[in-house]
Amino acid sequence: MGSIEQQWRRGFSRRQALCGLASFLAASPLLHAQRDPYPLGPHRRVLGFDEMRTAFDFEPVFHDNVPLAIYDYTAHGTDSEFTLYRNRDAFDWVELVGGGGVTPAEVDTSTELFGVRMDSPIMLAPTARQRDLHPDGELGMHRAATSAAMTMIVSNVSSFPFPQIAEAADGPLWFQRYATRDLEGNRQVLDMAQDAGCQTVVVTIDQQASYYERDLHDRNLGGAPRRARRRTPQNPPNPYRVGAGRLWYEWTLFDDLRPMIEVPMLAKGILTGEGARKCLEHGVDGIIVSNHGGRSLDYGPSTLEVLEEVVEAVSGRVPVLIDSGFRRGADVLKALALGAVAVCLGRASRWGLGAFGEPGARKVIEIINTELVHAMAAVGRTTIAAIDRSIVRTSFP
């Protein structure tokens, strides 16, 4: 063996090569795409608006439209992202059975929640800072929800003020609040939202306490450390895990907020029967089973797995809604069969907005609603009220 080959052997072992390849793969944002049905990577060209067929089609377009840090902020799940992926895996453990004899034309997806008729049990989950995705931001999202006849929940940390979003379209709006310790501060914000016509207040209580690790990783790729830019006195810089902003919540929070809220008050972020019972003891009018799309505590279960436990604990006293991982109409149908009255879309709606603005947001929710219609027809159900446990078979591990 010549000296060059000798140098090559010494300079770059097989082990080092494999390590290098592994770190290259681990660094690839493409591998971190939402897992179903295939990773972002393999697309050869970006699909056009008219080619969109499923919610997943929108994600690569969104990915290609925005800086990596913006994409990663949406895609991110906590820590190892176990729960992020489990939210999707859980749909594989619920089979849809039975049916026949119904055409899509006969299906009616309308339903009622808090005495208000809704054309569909699908709603838009509150997600922050939508102008980062597209200049239309929440204004476009509200117009899209209105034209698709769906209810939007506006995040506490929206890019536009709630009254401006309310004016952008006529459709129903709910308002989501991350409560602060300063009770008066809560009152002012809740008054503002109720004065602007919010029909329901959602209080999010799951406790995000980690880094956004994709952001940390993006430092190496030249991405902006977004979290660092958004520090406030309530949420000071912290070299380790725990942000100060949301780790103080106790069940009595609902007792404090209740007198400030004249519309129904929902708790978002409930994952156990015990938690649901506590909510009812403290005056909550509805529950959203949510793990924040895998962004709260990692290694928790998917929301689909715990849905029935919560529904049983509540036993019809208040409505139970669900989110986290919903991308298809069949996903929605499974949750309805397990006892949810409505399903909220988080990332799917952001993919639509980030890909094509308001028309994209409208299209993605219309696609999922059409899929729901087809899935209901396939299992032989013409109305939401007719959907029951008998159309699913579960095999959760």
Ligand SMILES: Cc1cc2nc3c(=O)[nH]c(=O)nc-3n(C[C@H](O)[C@H](O)[C@H](O)COP(=O)(O)O)c2cc1C
């Ligand atoms: C980028 C992003 C921002 C979010 N911002 C909020 C928020 O401001 N308030 C809130 O209660 N939940 C927020 N969530 C959680 C969603 O309301 C919802 O629980 C979650 O997105 C559902 O999971 P999915 O994205 O898999 O559908 C956010 C989620 C994402 C992905």
